[in-house]
Amino acid sequence: MGILSWLTRRKEARVADDALDDTLVREGLDRVVKLNPQLRLASGYERRLTRAVRRSLRHLDGLIGTLPPARHASGAVWPTDACIHAYFAAPADVAHLLSRSEELRRFFDDQPGADEAFAVLGMEMIERRTLGAKQEGGIVRRDAVRTTISFTDHQVRICGRTDLELRREIVLRMLEQLAMEGLARVAATVAQRDVLEQERALLKTRLQLLERQGVGMGQVVGGAASADPGELARLQAQIVENAQNLAKLGLRSDALQQDLEQVCEVLDDPAAHMDVTLRHVRLDAMNVVVDATSSARAQALDLRVARVPALPGQLRAFDLVRFARRDLLPMPSMIDEARRPLI
Structure with a gap:
């Protein structure tokens, strides 16, 4: 179910539903024009651009509407949540890496009444082929080719008070990305x-x-x-x-x-410029890809991967997470952790 669908599933009259829909389109239009204010000088810009913005929003809404609910990100769920286990090498890394986010810290500063933040966790996803032990047909091979998946450069750039607010902001940010692609063509x-x-x-x-x-x-x-x-x-x-x-x-x-x-x-034509794919993989406890026919213990994961135009050749995996204020590490602790490798 998409964001626009959620917005319109209200108990108020249909007029209020349309107003909400138009509000999102209007904000999207304003964000696009803000990137290049001269577009306002073009003849009939509002009519033409509004139609294009609405079309993009419908498509992006469908993409983001398929994302599962935000998962709880904490060291406590690391042993049981397959995705959190794959994203982070150890339970303590969850709070440590997320607490580095300036946007996350700023969110909690600006929202003193919020006990948790809904956020987009973005990571660089790296696939490597290595030689290692692998069981095949009851025989352990020491020189088998294995594929491992690792996640690094954990970043949180977008936060929201609710799941819906976060998804709405994601859609608008993706719209901005499409507009920047168009402006790159202009340049x-x-x-x-x-x-x-x-x-x-x-x-x-x-x-x-x-x-x-x-x-x-x-x-x-x-x-x-x-x-x-x-x-x-x-x-x-x-x-x-x-x-x-x-x-x-x-x-x-x-x-x-x-x-x-x-x-x-x-x-x-947003589908031609916004590349978000769904990867189905099975990973063992060491993030080694396990074949579907293998009897080895593994967890099935659905990874959403995006190709960012500004980072050619780099794959960025992302997921929606919930991070509790109580898990946010104090700034002095973060400074000490940053200095530790240099001692």
Whole structure:
């Protein structure tokens, strides 16, 4: 069940439901425009962008709506929660690593009445193939190839007072990511236009120099070199090609309208730009991947993995967690822990 569905499953009248839905769309629109305020200057920007934002929100709502309820993150559940056991190497690591989050500490400072925080736990997921012992058909092989999965760089960047509030914020952050993808296309177009215009100026200058070799007193008395007809033809063809490429980008006077369309194109097709996959794996107590046909003891996990455009080649696993205020380590303890490896 998605966020928009949860928002509309209320006892109030349908009018209130629509208002809530429109509130989310309006906030999404404001966040997109905040990334590039000039979009407001494009003709019909609000109508066009609102439609694209609504389409993205529906898709993102479906993605986040499939996430399971936030799991309790603490050392106490480490032995029994397969995911927490896989994410953290030891029970004490749960509070230690999460307490490093400035956003989490700030949340508890800003919400003095909150006993717990709902948060997104993000981690870099690393898969390695190593040689080790493996039981196959009752025989233990010492040189078997094993796949291990480890989690590092634990980060908490988004917090909420409730599960619903957290999911709503996730959807809006993902919308911002899509908008930034559209703006990256805008930046690429601007850079391409600048390169083409510089190239056009250089080509025209070169053409003028070649043409001038065929005029003036030098040609009368034979002191100047004749222009190469083949070179002239090549330059003229390059100028024509350059003009065609510039024409494809449109006029500079239409740039704002084109910027809006590029952002909307991404928002209209969020599935093509937001890569979140579900990985089904079986891990033993040492985070070694166990084949489904194996009789070895293992826990089945559903891992959600995202590819972040800003971090090419890196896989980030994420999960929704609940972290209690009482488990938050005091700052002096965190400082002592940070200094310990240096002693």
